[in-house]
Amino acid sequence: xxxxxxxxxxKVVFIDxxxxxxxxxxxxxxxxxxxxxxxxxxxxxxxxQFKAELSRISKGLSDLID
Amino acid sequence: xxxxxxxxIYEVPxxxxxxxxxxxxxxxxxxxxxxxxxxxxxxxxxDPANRxxxxxxxxxxxxxxRISYTQIYNRLRTDSITDSPAxxxxxxxxxxxxxxxxxxxxxxxxxKEGIRRLVQASDTIKAMALDPKNEDLQAVxxxxxxxxxxxxxxxxxxxxxxxxxxxxxNKCYIxxxxxREGLGDAYGLSVRFPSIDGMTTGFKKKDLxxxxxxxSMGKTALALNMVANVAKRDIPVLxxxxxxxxxxxxxxxxxxxxxxxxxxxxxxITSREYQTxxxxxxxxxxxxxxxxLYPLPISIVDRRGLTVPEIRAxxxxxKAEHPSLGLIVIDYLQLIKPPNNASRSWTxxxxxxxxxxxxxxxxxxxxxxxxxxxxxGVESRENKRPMMSDLRDSGNIEEFADVIMFLYRDDYYYxxxxxxxxxxxxxxxxxxxQRKGATGTVQLRFVKEYTRxxxxxxxxxxxxx
Numbered sequence: 275x276x277x278x279x280x281x282x283x284x285k286v287v288f289i290d291x292x293x294x295x296x297x298x299x300x301x302x303x304x305x306x307x308x309x310x311x312x313x314x315x316x317x318x319x320x321x322x323q324f325k326a327e328l329s330r331i332s333k334g335l336s337d338l339i340d
Numbered sequence: 341x342x343x344x345x346x347x348x349i350y351e352v353p354x355x356x357x358x359x360x361x362x363x364x365x366x367x368x369x370x371x372x373x374x375x376x377x378x379x380x381x382x383x384x385x386x387d388p389a390n391r392x393x394x395x396x397x398x399x400x401x402x403x404x405x406r407i408s409y410t411q412i413y414n415r416l417r418t419d420s421i422t423d424s425p426a427x428x429x430x431x432x433x434x435x436x437x438x439x440x441x442x443x444x445x446x447x448x449x450x451x452k453e454g455i456r457r458l459v460q461a462s463d464t465i466k467a468m469a470l471d472p473k474n475e476d477l478q479a480v481x482x483x484x485x486x487x488x489x490x491x492x493x494x495x496x497x498x499x500x501x502x503x504x505x506x507x508x509x510n511k512c513y514i515x516x517x518x519x520r521e522g523l524g525d526a527y528g529l530s531v532r533f534p535s536i537d538g539m540t541t542g543f544k545k546k547d548l549x550x551x552x553x554x555x556s557m558g559k560t561a562l563a564l565n566m567v568a569n570v571a572k573r574d575i576p577v578l579x580x581x582x583x584x585x586x587x588x589x590x591x592x593x594x595x596x597x598x599x600x601x602x603x604x605x606x607x608x609i610t611s612r613e614y615q616t617x618x619x620x621x622x623x624x625x626x627x628x629x630x631x632x633l634y635p636l637p638i639s640i641v642d643r644r645g646l647t648v649p650e651i652r653a654x655x656x657x658x659k660a661e662h663p664s665l666g667l668i669v670i671d672y673l674q675l676i677k678p679p680n681n682a683s684r685s686w687t688x689x690x691x692x693x694x695x696x697x698x699x700x701x702x703x704x705x706x707x708x709x710x711x712x713x714x715x716x717g718v719e720s721r722e723n724k725r726p727m728m729s730d731l732r733d734s735g736n737i738e739e740f741a742d743v744i745m746f747l748y749r750d751d752y753y754y755x756x757x758x759x760x761x762x763x764x765x766x767x768x769x770x771x772x773x774q775r776k777g778a779t780g781t782v783q784l785r786f787v788k789e790y791t792r793x794x795x796x797x798x799x800x801x802x803x804x805x
Contacts, residue, residue: 278368282409283433289410290426293417310410 532569543707575666582675672711
């Protein structure tokens with residue numbers, strides 16, 4: 275699979291996980307949509323900026339990834 | 341009959357891999373939607389999940405929304421398409437290929453769709469042919485041709501719908517050069533009557549030409565003269581004769597060609613002699629004419645009561661067998677069998693038939709001459725020259741025709757006056773409408789004994805009577 279394919283696959287898995295967290299009450303819908311937006315604009319961020327933005331949206335999720 | 345009803349004796353032609361590749365490319369490069377939106381419909385995607393994803397992509401595109409996996413994921417969930425959108429989307433991420441694969445993948449889907457349509461058409465034809473209720477074999481054959489033709493049409497029309505001015509002017513410029521150098525078919529089809537060709541610059545491809553007159557004015561004779569002139573240049577012509585049978589037409593063509601062997605004012609063979617018994621000398625001349633006519637590429641369909649769909653089917657078949665078909669003649673409009681639709685007015689029905697025949701000319705890329713009667717209104721006027729309003733009872737002919745020609749003979753109505761004035765046999769060819777040229781009147785001479793039109797030297801170009 276191409277690098278792009280890998281990245282998109284990871285995004286789909288990630289968003290799927292976030293959606294499950296919404297259903298479990300671990301993530302609000304607003305947070306979820308902000309994460310979607312963040313993923314769609316991923317190319318605008320470097321690694322550190324992405325972590326910071328994710329942490330701003332959901333500290334818990336950011337900690338989970340770390 | 342839908343695809344699901346097809347007998348399961350073969351696998352439905354499809355390519356899920358190509359479907360996924362297209363979707364993967366469109367998600368990665370949303371601007372490419374422009375390149376496929378008018379070529380692929382959702383129905384080109386046979387896999388239901390892929391079809392739905394394509395619909396979502398088009399919807400997002402039309403609403404100027406962002407096209408991304410997350411957006412599609414959310415739409416799949418909110419539209420309750422599936423509880424696990426990731427299972428549908430992950431295969432797409434795995435099948436992403438280079439952008440250059442987009443066109444080949446689109447072609448693959450168009451190809452598969454083309455095969456499916458042919459299979460579907462042939463199954464429908466089979467069911468129709470085996471249905472004991474369908475007793476009219478010719479109707480079944482006509483319908484079968486329609487189905488096959490429709491199934492054979494290119495599904496990818498994106499290339500010829502929108503043309504920029506540069507393309508159009510390029511074609512105009514090439515035509516201009518060709519006309520200047522007298523090359524190719526820059527002009528329309530010449531019928532070898534200089535006065536008529538001068539008015540029309542030749543009958544143009546895709547044009548519907550109406551040749552209308554009251555009975556006995558010489559409509560069929562002029563049409564046959566033009567047909568023979570065209571066919572002598574080895575251009576195939578197809579005649580639908582709904583009034584005369586093939587032998588009557590053949591005799592007419594022979595008779596009119598005998599005119600060329602006329603010596604001065606002496607008739608070689610009169611119409612009556614041809615129809616009765618010829619002398620040995622006359623027979624030899626006639627045999628020579630037959631020899632000249634044998635190789636002409638003229639084909640005749642002489643079945644009465646043809647419908648427009650039947651005419652269309654036969655013309656399509658002929659065109660497929662003779663791609664260089666140059667002219668179609670239908671003699672005549674009022675004898676075409678209308679569709680069974682008693683609830684609509686005659687005017688509407690005829691208008692629809694004329695429109696369909698114009699579309700046929702466009703589809704087959706040939707000029708189509710449609711002969712037509714005129715209503716009796718002509719007879720009640722003092723000036724009996726036909727006018728556009730005389731076609732009014734015949735649907736929207738005026739609207740759909742590209743060229744409308746009327747024939748008028750003074751000697752038909754006023755034989756004594758014509759004899760005194762020396763205008764016997766003079767025929768006015770009135771160009772009442774020309775979408776691509778001027779209106780006006782030209783004159784021909786009708787030699788009744790030979791049903792032959794010849795050029796008249798005095799012309800009245802551009803003058804309305």
